[in-house]
Amino acid sequence: MKSIILLTTSLLLITGTLNPLNSADPNDLKKLEKILPKRPKILDLSNADLRNYNLEHVDLRRANLQNANLSGMVLDNLKLDGADLRGANFTDANLKSVSLRDAKLQGAILNNATIVYSTFVNARMEGTQLKGTIIESSNFERANLKNAIFDNSQITMCNFKNANWDGASFEDIQEDRNSWYW
Structure with missing residues (x-):
């Protein structure tokens, strides 16, 4: 009986008929990872509405979260790493x-996010909006920040070594550039 349920669940997940994340409950994600024989190579959460949920200690490496709504979330x-978050709303x-x-x-x-102790090494962030964002003790080494908008943000103790800043906007930011690593 267990193998029939497992096979049915796996087929529903593969075909997209069952989207385990409609509930956006991190416990559901952990349960699904335990029952699946193998984790899908790429978890597809594109266009998912996950706002106001707490995702803590979850592994979403290489997941497709393109255009996902993650606004108001607590991500701890x-x-x-390697996730597709193009157009995602944080x-x-x-x-x-x-x-x-x-x-x-x-x-x-x-916009208006709080980013602390986070790593964006080699991230592709062209045209990303970070307006009114608090950014502290985070690593943007070698990130592509071309045309990114940091207007009205507060930036302290960050590493921007070898980042691409071409066309980035920094109007009215609060910063301590002495605490930035270039």
Whole structure:
């Protein structure tokens, strides 16, 4: 009986008929990872509405979250390395110790977010909006920040070594550039 349920669940997940994340409950994600014989190579959460949920200690490396609504979320110790977050909405989200190495964030919206102890090494952030965002102790080394908008943001103790700033906007930012690493 267990193998029939497992096979049925796996087929529903593969065909997209069952979207385990409609509930957006992190416990449901953990349960599904335990029952699936193998984790899908790429978890597709594109266009998902996950706002106001708390995702903590979840591994979403290489996940497709393109155009997902993550506004108001608490993202704590989340692994999003290599994830596709193009056009994702992180407005008012709290990112603490989030790893976004090699993530695709082109056109993402992080307005009024709080970003602390997070890693954006090699992230593609062209055209990303970070208006009114608090950014502290985070690593943007080698990130592509071309045309990113940091207007009205507060930036302290961040590493921007070898980042691409071409066309980026920094109007009315509060910063301590002495605490930035270039």
